[in-house]
Amino acid sequence: MGELGTDGAPVDAAAIGAVAAPSGPNGSATIEVVDLAKSFGDLQAVRGVSFSVAAGETFGFLGPNGAGKSTTISMLCTLLRPSSGVARVAGHDVATHQGEVRKHIGLVFQDTTLDDYLTAEENLRFHAELYGIPHEQAAPRLRAVMEMVGLWERRGGLVRTFSGGMKRRLEIARGLLHSPRVLFLDEPTVGLDPQTRSHIWGYINELRRREAITMFLTTHYMDEAEHCDRIAIIDEGRIVVIDTPEALKASVGRDRVRLRTADDEGAIAALRDRFGLEASMSEGEVTFYVAAGEQFVPRLFAELGVAISSVSIARPTLDDVFMTYTGRTIRDAEASASERNAASVWMRAARR
């Protein structure tokens, strides 16, 4: 799915911006971002990001909490005004043509934005009225999106009686109700149990198949990022790298080896001196990358000179990609991000 332009990407004439699309001759950029930045006082939440998303593409922003993902999405959704830089969504500038942008985007936020005291159907009706959907189109469309997320039977239920997963599905249905060109999903599965998470991804993937919609999503779950056509890894307000999940994993090229040893310091020193490998401590284990890990392990036991209590070898995952490009795991990055108190950025964004 990486090169949409070559396999018959949907071309929506109105969506073609003035800027040439990045992904191929037939592609058209639905989201164009150039040097976008946002500061809150001294805190630089987003420090100049540039990327573009082709029509029909599913684009993921992957990074730890506090990396600037939510701030970026809030700017693209016109909820925050950029401090500098330009962003165009569905062909309209988010700073100067907010109304046009809002017409063409659907949103699913990480925390619920439903009215608990209304029924599922009333929440969607409210949305249809607010978006000025013609009456004769509203009813069939409402039914279609509710059936898609499997909530049509529950349409008369008050939202406050719904589980977290049902609420998220209802939000996805609502985000699609007005046929947006771009669906923004900010941490669509955060706070849900693994089974519900996989259901939500089932709906999102079906959506990609059925409606040629552009999706922009943020996540800090590595496994979820693999559902995307392309991923931007964001850390401390900057984009570190953008590519397809496959290409990113291939770029790491090496297997990840984790060791538990009797003497971690000694092991790291020995790896450097005897094998020329840079190892580091990550989540309590000595971690390093090496090509053809299985063949390396016998040598390791023979020559390391430090007692090894366990070894694990893994093919590169997006976790490793993050590690390779930022020098730390996403969990370690989150720990330092919370020190920067970047959570308050999202709080401020959310309050608006």
Add this chain to the structure above:
Amino acid sequence: MTEVVLGEKKVPHRAAPAAVRVAGGTVRDDLRAVRVVWKRELIRFGRNRMRIVTSLVQPILFLFVLGTGLSAMLSRGVPVAGHVNFRTFIFPGVVAMTILFTSIFSAVSIVWDREFGFLREMLVAPVRRGALVAGKCAGGATVATIQATIMLALAGLVGIPYNPVLLLSLFGMMLLAAFAITAFGTALASRMAQVESFQVVMQFVVLPLFFLSGALFALRNLPGWLTVLTKLDPMTYVVDPMRRTVFEYVPAPPAVRHVFDVPVSWGSWVVPIGLELALVAVFGIAMLAVAISNFAKTD
């Protein structure tokens, strides 16, 4: 867009839902938005029966407990003509109180909307912020007027006749007051980030507005500082026209009128009812403008 034909690899199992058109920017769209925001307030109000009942407890206590108690205490100094007594006097004040508390509560529910995220659903919609604020104010005003109308139905118990002209006049004033106070509350809510601020608003804004309005006592023979404060209170110009209108229809001897029917004056000039209502209207419109401009800002 669903109407776009995709390559073979994307053939859907079922027909995709038909894409819909999003209107936007026209006056008709904004009116639809006003209407649906208004309707949501009414649905929520109708679903919360406990709120309807509980918010009537306080005015009824004021009217029948405080009113009866003070009436008994005052009965030596104050002439009583039939059912016309202190309760009759405070009745318009208690109706105004119902409007004040219900309107502020409705308006401040925006802070809950913010806390629970629903405000964002509204703020990202392609409608003018003014339409959202207007819908919210219309909803709050309607709810407050309904509550006040329930109180108005008790008029006969305090010696006020069910005269259609009187009731209609009072109804009109209630509607105006409910709109103005909801707009005021919305302007306050536009600057409130936390639910906890609600208590602050109650203590520092709502209660002073109520006590200074002359709802419970005549604004006469007061010390200078209190006189000034009462004349600055917009609620004063809500209570006074209602009370003067009530006393136009209450059969009471001059001695009773002398105590109870005391219109608000600036210096020695009695402020006409029309001017009082105009002040309330201007206040409401100004607050609406403040609320709209606050909500139109983007960080």
